[in-house]
Amino acid sequence: MRTYYIAGNWKMHKTRAEAAELAGALVSQLKDGKHKYLVAPAFTSLETVGAIIRGTNILLGAQNCAPEEQGAHTGEVSVLQLKDLGVQAVILGHSERRHTYKEDDELINRKVKLALQHHLEVILCVGELLAEREAGKAEQVCETQTVKGLAGVSATDLSRVTIAYEPVWAIGTGKTATPEDADAIHASIRGVVGKLYGAKAAGDIIIQYGGSVKPDNAALLMAKENIDGALVGGAALKPETFVPIAKFS
Ligand code: PEP
Numbered sequence: 001m002r003t004y005y006i007a008g009n010w011k012m013h014k015t016r017a018e019a020a021e022l023a024g025a026l027v028s029q030l031k032d033g034k035h036k037y038l039v040a041p042a043f044t045s046l047e048t049v050g051a052i053i054r055g056t057n058i059l060l061g062a063q064n065c066a067p068e069e070q071g072a073h074t075g076e077v078s079v080l081q082l083k084d085l086g087v088q089a090v091i092l093g094h095s096e097r098r099h100t101y102k103e104d105d106e107l108i109n110r111k112v113k114l115a116l117q118h119h120l121e122v123i124l125c126v127g128e129l130l131a132e133r134e135a136g137k138a139e140q141v142c143e144t145q146t147v148k149g150l151a152g153v154s155a156t157d158l159s160r161v162t163i164a165y166e167p168v169w170a171i172g173t174g175k176t177a178t179p180e181d182a183d184a185i186h187a188s189i190r191g192v193v194g195k196l197y198g199a200k201a202a203g204d205i206i207i208q209y210g211g212s213v214k215p216d217n218a219a220l221l222m223a224k225e226n227i228d229g230a231l232v233g234g235a236a237l238k239p240e241t242f243v244p245i246a247k248f249s
Contacts, residue, residue, distance in 0.1 A: 004035040004222060005162060005206050005229035006099070006246045007123060008236025009063060009091060010084070012042055015025045019045035021247060023052040025239040026246075030058060033246055035229070038123075039236070040091055043077055050086040061089040079118045090119035091231070095148055095168045099129075104150035110137055112149055116157040123162045123208070123231065124149045127234035130169035138167070139188045146192045155197050161221045163189055164231040170211025171232055179217075179224050186226035215244035 014022065019041045030037055034149040040061035041049045050060045066076035082090065092115065093108040108124070115122050126145035142165060153161065167177050167186050177185075186207045194202030209221050210231035221227050235241040 002204065002206055002228045004209065004248075005038070005208060006035055007038040007040065007061065007091075007164075007208065007229070008233045008242050009043075009065065009231060009233050010041045010095070010212075010236060011233060012040065013237055014041065014045060016045050016048045020048050020052060021045065021047075022237070022239065023049045023058075024218060026242065027056050029239055029243045030246055031056065031072055034055060035246065037246055038089055040089075044091050046082070046085045046087060054086065056195060059121070061091060062087045062088055063091050063094065064066055064091070065090050065111055065115060067114060069109055069114065079115055079120065083118060083120070086122065089122045089123060090115050091164075093125045093145065095125060095127055095166055095171055098125075099168065105145060108125075108149050109151050112161070112180045113152055116153060116160060119160075121160045121162070123164050125164045125210070125231070127168050127171075127211070129168040133167065133169065138185060142185055142189055143192050146189055150193075150196065153202060158193075158197055158201055158205065162179075162208060162212050162229075163193075163206040165189060166210035166231060172212070174212050175211070176212045176214075176221075179220050179227070183224035183226050186224070190226055213245060215241055215248075218245040218248040 035138045040063045062082045065079045097103045114183045126142045128141040132141050170184040190202045206228040208229040208231045209227050212231050213230040
């Protein structure tokens, strides 16, 4: 039985004071929430938010990490530094990292393996561009990103991996994949995990949907058999939009 998992990616938004206000509101409004929750503030707010959500039902996530443990990597943030701040999970392969910052599958895989080696949970994002969907390549793109992203990940470590299917054309655009289209890709990703790790792992892995999830479409998406939660961007920035998604019924 998979748990619904709702994660908020705050991207490059919020000062520490603003992040603290949002985190405080989520702690009080989600304390009776039934699902698994995570917030991923900017690096600069991790310590502040971590202190507010520690001991609650909300996990602390980072939005990225370096592929090396430490060293001469100006501007990067290490998994050791994240752990030092109490970070429990890291989002990797987000489409903004893939397309704006040109991260490829090989780099993302190195980050995935390093984060898992240090016992963090990972949310591995996959998803196709609009041109790839229109060319009928959505499943193939997601399969490649899943296979390459998980290369070398053991079956034991896979239990700490969540996959987020985020069609790039749906992120921050107000366009959402139909629940049927999203479910079809989720089923195909689950099939890929099955081929790599077997039926039990395929049945257990949580696959979130991301791309303009809002209070009015969350329940419809999550009603689908293969959609186990959401990775939320814009709507995660206010309690009045994140809480109804997190408490969908
Ligand atoms: C995201 O960035 O992961 C995302 C899904 O953004 P939005 O909800 O704003 O589309």
